[in-house]
Amino acid sequence: QKEVEQDPGPLSVPEGAIVSLNCTYSNSAFQYFMWYRQYSRKGPELLMYTYSSGNKEDGRFTAQVDKSSKYISLFIRDSQPSDSATYLCAMSADSSASKIIFGSGTRLSIRP
Amino acid sequence: DTGVSQDPRHKITKRGQNVTFRCDPISEHNRLYWYRQTLGQGPEFLTYFQNEAQLEKSRLLSDRFSAERPKGSFSTLEIQRTEQGDSAMYLCASSLTGAGRNTDTQYFGPGTRLTVL
Numbered sequence: 001q002k003e004v005e006q007d008p009g010p011l012s013v014p015e016g017a018i019v020s021l022n023c024t025y026s027n028s029a030f031q032y033f034m035w036y037r038q039y040s041r042k043g044p045e046l047l048m049y050t051y052s053s054g055n056k057e058d059g060r061f062t063a064q065v066d067k068s069s070k071y072i073s074l075f076i077r078d079s080q081p082s083d084s085a086t087y088l089c090a091m092s093a094d095s096s097a098s099k100i101i102f103g104s105g106t107r108l109s110i111r112p
Numbered sequence: 113d114t115g116v117s118q119d120p121r122h123k124i125t126k127r128g129q130n131v132t133f134r135c136d137p138i139s140e141h142n143r144l145y146w147y148r149q150t151l152g153q154g155p156e157f158l159t160y161f162q163n164e165a166q167l168e169k170s171r172l173l174s175d176r177f178s179a180e181r182p183k184g185s186f187s188t189l190e191i192q193r194t195e196q197g198d199s200a201m202y203l204c205a206s207s208l209t210g211a212g213r214n215t216d217t218q219y220f221g222p223g224t225r226l227t228v229l
Contacts, residue, residue, distance in 0.1 A: 008152060036220075043116070043203055043220030044155065088154045098143065098209075099168065100218065102154030 003027050006089055006103030014111050019076040023089035023103045026070065030091040030101075033065050035074045038086045038105065047087075048074065079110045114138060116221035118204050124227045125194055132190045133224045137206030144187050145218060146179055147203040148172065155203050155220075161187060162209070194228045201225050 006023045013019055021035075031052055036044035048063040050056045050072075056063045062075040072091075076083055089103040117136045125131050137144050143162050147155035158177070159169045163184040173179075176194075181187040191198055201223040207216035 004154075006154075041222070043205075043222050045220065046217055049217065090154070098145075098160060098216070099157055100155075101157070104153050 001026060002104075003101050004089060004091060004103040007106055008104055010107040010109060012109040012111060013079060015079060015081060017079050017110075019074075019079050019083070019108060019110075021074040021076075021087050021089075021106050021108070023072050024070055025072075025091060027091075027093065027101075028067075028070070029093040032092040032094075033063070033072050034090040034092075034100070035061075035063055036088040036090055036102075038088060040085075044088055081110045081112050084109045116204055116206050116219055118202075118221040118224050120224055121222060122225045122227075124229065126229050127194060127196060129194055130190065130192045131194060131226065132188055133202055133204075133226075134186060134188050135204030135206075135221060136186045137204070138208075138219060141206035141208045141219075142184070143207045143209050143216060143218075144181055145205040145207070146187070146189050147205065149201040149203055149223070150199075158189075191226075194226075196228045199226055199228045 004025045033050045035048040038044040050063045053065045053067045060077045064073040086105040086107050088105045090100045092100050119134045145160040146158040149155040161181040176192045179189045203223045205218040205220045207218045209216040
């Protein structure tokens, strides 16, 4: 069993919809949780970074962490075609987040 | 552009050949990471350096793989006697870590796509 599980999709939604992306994990030592966005043929770019449980909002993006359930989510409001990409959850146990464990990524497509 | 750069962007080689990739991190960043990403998967950690010291290596990094960061700036990743299973995207990332910092954001380069025939 992988340490981090993520539904690969693909997920296709109409423009303007709210998107919910999720990951589960098994290692209770994880304390630092991240979401990366990866466009085709590009490296991942960091979208959101959260420490421990709770919510964090940045513009149209909201990250949620529920450590008791070992479950994290990323919500995208007012989705745009430019949000079409692969979204990777990632997590780390150490404070400097030197070793990051990634999920397999969810491929998201926003239909105009 | 002052982001992480990688060279080459694409490499096609025959099985058994050696290949070397280069990564130039963001200039003030003291940490440099190598990851491997196969189709439909997330990046898998291979190794990382703090300045010129290699601090951790994954079990994925077999003895055919070697990474160096001789002057604490750019890094090279060499794969000897390539196998078809080595075909993947090799990603480099860099970060700045130090006293007073709780987290260090990793910034990724565009990757080197390796195809072993």
